[in-house]
Amino acid sequence: MNPNKYSISIEHEGTDGNLTEEQYQATLWLHRYIRDYVKDKWGYEIGLTTYDVIGHFQVSPYKPLCPGKYFPWERLYNDLQKGDETMLNPDVANNIIDSYLSPQWFHCDEEMDKAEAEGRLESAEAWKNQRDWQKYLADELRRASGIVE
Missing domain, CATH: 1.10.287 (Helix Hairpins)
Structure with missing residues (x-):
């Protein structure tokens, strides 16, 4: 089944995953925003764990490196587990x-x-x-x- 029919995607177009600090902070904020929006709109809780937040490469054989080999997965997962008190810069x-x-x-x-x-x-x-x-x-x-x- 096409995962686009039951998931939410964030596109980091044209990068090798090596994000600027601004891109990274916006990505971190966007994950939390999507989680909160879905909860408020539909009452469904999305986790922000390694099980819930995955790369395109994990669901598509046509995108073996997406979102890029330098994408900061470990940093993202660590920051997503921290409290939500951090606002977007x-x-x-x-x-x-x-x-x-x-x-x-x-x-x-x-x-x-x-x-x-x-x-x-x-x-x-x-x-x-x-x-x-x-x-x-x-x-x-x-x-x-x-x-x-």
Whole structure:
């Protein structure tokens, strides 16, 4: 069975697993966020152990090194077992928002306007939803790092 049908995936696109400190901190935060979101939304408890948090290489013969041979598994498992008192570093949150999310929602705005002008209302709505999702993620990052909007 395709594990994508019953699991949640985090993509570390295009890396050998050697994450920057910002990427690592965002990854650590994201694991906890997903756990809390699933518990709040569906009442299902996801563990953050070696049994629950696994690499793509463990379920796909087509991805033998994913997420990369240098991925910090031991550090991640150790940090996931520590308390949740650690917030996302505000600099990391701002970097993610400014580098990835903000440019994406501006792109979505442009595409939404273009689709509306061309009368492609369904496409315009899809771009609006994508933009709103990017802004939601930015707000969640701000919240997780204690940044006041």
